[in-house]
Amino acid sequence: MRIRKLLPTIAVVVTLMIISAGSAQADSIVYSFTGTGAAINSPFVTKPAISVAFQLTVPNFINPPFPVGFPPNPLSFANFTCAQLDSSTNCSPNATAIIFSNQGTGPLTADLQFIASNSVTYVFLFPTGAFGATGNYSSGGGPNIGTLTITSAAVPESSSLVLLLAGISCCGVLGLRRRIQQ
Numbered sequence: 001m002r003i004r005k006l007l008p009t010i011a012v013v014v015t016l017m018i019i020s021a022g023s024a025q026a027d028s029i030v031y032s033f034t035g036t037g038a039a040i041n042s043p044f045v046t047k048p049a050i051s052v053a054f055q056l057t058v059p060n061f062i063n064p065p066f067p068v069g070f071p072p073n074p075l076s077f078a079n080f081t082c083a084q085l086d087s088s089t090n091c092s093p094n095a096t097a098i099i100f101s102n103q104g105t106g107p108l109t110a111d112l113q114f115i116a117s118n119s120v121t122y123v124f125l126f127p128t129g130a131f132g133a134t135g136n137y138s139s140g141g142g143p144n145i146g147t148l149t150i151t152s153a154a155v156p157e158s159s160s161l162v163l164l165l166a167g168i169s170c171c172g173v174l175g176l177r178r179r180i181q182q
Contacts, residue, residue, distance in 0.1 A: 028153045030086075031056045033112065035139065035146025037122035045120075052114045052122060052146075053089040054098060056080060061150075062100045063132030077101045090117045100131055108141040112148065124148075 032055045040047040062078045078100040082091040091097045092115040099113040110126035124139040124146040131150070139146040 028057050028059060029061050029134075030151045030153055031058070031062070032149045032151070033114075033124075033146060035114065035122070035124055035144060037114070037116055037120065038143035038145075040120060047118050047120050050090055050116050050118060050120075050122075052091070052116055053087075054091060054114075055086040055088075056084070056098070057086055057153075061132045063129075064101055091115075092117050092119060094119075102128070102131070110137075112139075112146070 034053040035051075037050045037052055039049040064076045064078050079096045080098040080100075081095065082088050082093050082097045085091065085098070088097070094115075097115045099111075099115075101111045101113075102109050103111045107127060108125040109128040110130040112124045112126060114122045114124065116122060122144045123142060124144050125141040126137045126139055126148055130137040130148065134150050134152050137148045137150070139148070
């Protein structure tokens with residue numbers, strides 16, 4: 001008897017949960033990079049070639065604006081440490097390790113700097129606009145060779161999970177109601 005009196009209240013609560021939850025999804029942007037930093041042979045420094053790689057997942061595209069004025073606006077760079085990356089190979093554990101920026105003029109203005117474990121900064125130049133769109137991009141215009149793959153992945157928001165739980169609860173309430181009526 002008591003459960004029968006609670007059924008309308010439970011139905012109202014479940015309905016409100018369903019209405020408030022929605023079913024939105026957020027996109028995550030995944031940057032996967034693999035490359036080879038060219039060997040450095042100068043009178044001051046000699047470093048062998050080094051393989052570098054990372055994967056980074058962020059909520060939005062990394063597409064800093066072109067720098068305006070001198071010195072460049074600090075917002076024209078996006079900096080990440082090794083700890084912020086999903087995974088990495090030969091990433092320098094000290095301070096900033098990955099820098100995204102849009103620099104210069106011409107077809108290769110998307111500038112990815114990788115500070116490797118040997119303390120050398122390797123610069124990989126990608127096509128203009130590469131950081132702001134999904135796709136596969138190859139570096140060019142320099143001795144460092146790399147490939148950047150940018151993908152978008154849908155991730156369910158917490159409201160979608162609430163909606164799922166509300167649906168399961170509603171099914172449970174309907175089953176309980178049927179048992180009571182029998």
